[in-house]
Amino acid sequence: MSLPLHGIRILDLSRLLPGAYASQMLADFGADVIKVEEPGSGDYARAMPPHGPGGMSLYFLATNRNKRSVTLNLKVPQGREIFLRMVRQADVVLESFRPGVMQRLELDYEHLKEINPSLVYCAISGYGQDGPYQQRAGHDLNYAGYAGLLHYNRGQHGEPAMPATQLGDLAGGSFMAVIGILTALVGRAQAGEGRMIDAAMTEGVLSLLPLLSTFYLNTGKAPQPGRSSLDGGLPCYNIYETQDGKHVTLAALEPKFWHTFCTRIGHLELLPFHTPVGPGEREQAIDLLRTIFKTKTRDEWLAELAEIDACVGPVYSMDEALNDPHAQTRGVTITAPIADETFRTLPSFPRISGVETEQRYAPPTLGEQSDEILRAVGYTDTEIEQFKKEGFV
Structure with missing residues (x-):
């Protein structure tokens, strides 16, 4: 061919x-x-x-x-x-x-x-x-x-x-x-x-900014950095530090993923905060998640959560990204x-x-x-x- x-x-x-x-x-x-x-x-x-x-x-x-x-x-x-x-x-x-x-x-x-x-x-x-x-x-x-x-x-x-x-x-x-x-x-x-x-x-x-620009063009208000749904505004879609100083990504946007995540980590009190709307709810939920994620290392969290539909993944360095088993299997480099x-x-x-x-x-x-x-x-x-x-x- x-x-x-x-x-x-x-x-x-x-x-x-x-x-x-x-x-x-x-x-x-x-x-x-x-x-x-x-x-x-x-x-x-x-x-x-x-x-x-x-x-x-x-x-x-x-x-x-x-x-x-x-x-x-x-x-x-x-x-x-x-x-x-x-x-x-x-x-x-x-x-x-x-x-x-x-x-x-x-x-x-x-x-x-x-x-x-x-x-x-x-x-x-x-x-x-x-x-x-x-x-x-x-x-x-x-x-x-x-x-x-x-x-x-x-x-x-x-x-x-x-x-x-x-x-x-x-x-x-x-x-x-x-x-x-x-x-x-x-x-x-x-x-x-x-x-x-x-x-x-x-x-x-x-x-690359179709959502933010459309929001502004149709409301006349520019979203605040770190406050919109996909750039840090939601507890369920954020980056969290782990016990060893590394980080994980949590992207449980859909309610079903959020429910699976909260159930697996044993914190059902987080369920109402999927999309917090009340005063202080966002900060309260994010602070609790920061505390929870610091109880284990990054790789321990991955071992516990990576195989379920919770949308949790690692924040990799370049060497980790290129040497990840999935990347190796897919062949993401050429010699x-x-x-x-x-x-x-x-x-x-x-x-x-x-x-x-x-x-x-x-x-x-x-x-x-x-x-x-x-x-x-x-x-x-x-x-x-x-x-x-x-x-x-």
Whole structure:
């Protein structure tokens, strides 16, 4: 069985995490992803410490398997002409420049669709292709702040807390780009026309808050952090510390799960506090649960509750998460060779029947496949050597 995206060619001009993770997902599912990089430097992620096998950055290794690399200087006419020839054979162009950069190079969607009307063009940016903030510099944390997410992500003293992962880059950028690209490709299969995708990472983060935003939009009141049903407002849906200083998650939202939990721990007096409404009831129930959970270690609670329908689980560290027996059985990591060594990383999810994540190409060195890529669009070896001498590739 061929991979689902076999035959789809993607020219990826993006740098760093959002575009790289998006194109790796598409590459893992069969797309031919060509990283178009600047000669001499390439993707900034290549140089970021720490470094791993083959001297490559672990950040780069995490998001660049199954891609090929070509170097092109898009700042000169000759480099742009080579890129335009590649676009004629491409299905998707992915970029993450600040809005306006591709227009100045005359490589934006309006120009490219003239030579390839079926092209899908995806631009990832912080704030979108228009609007008063379009030219602002930013990173993941800025987007999470603008979107309101940090206001609801609070630390132990009530202060806005740093997310443990790059929600703006990954959820706001990578996933939105993949959704947009795949949607546009399906539409193209029906109508034959390409599309322009404007993936603004701030809006992507905002999309993670559908319940809080809908509550505000329809009541005019913004929920207080830590007080809504799914962010700490309910005793039955919360995080509790255990005797050994570790933590468990309790998510007994449905009454049947709450009843099972209260019955098993022998505290039926908690039953009325599933959704407390009276003054002080929430605090009273949470304080009692904190006391109860501190009577045993995390693993003792898991042993007692994990096999019943009480919706109790652990708060794992990364090593525990990856070495959990269920994760091991499911195979949530892959091992692949690079430069006479091996490295481990996560596969692309979700799982699709007939698709096993495998490394067809190791994360490429800068310009590793330049010659073969340029030959494939009709350039001779003599022309390629001349391009190198003149610094176009």
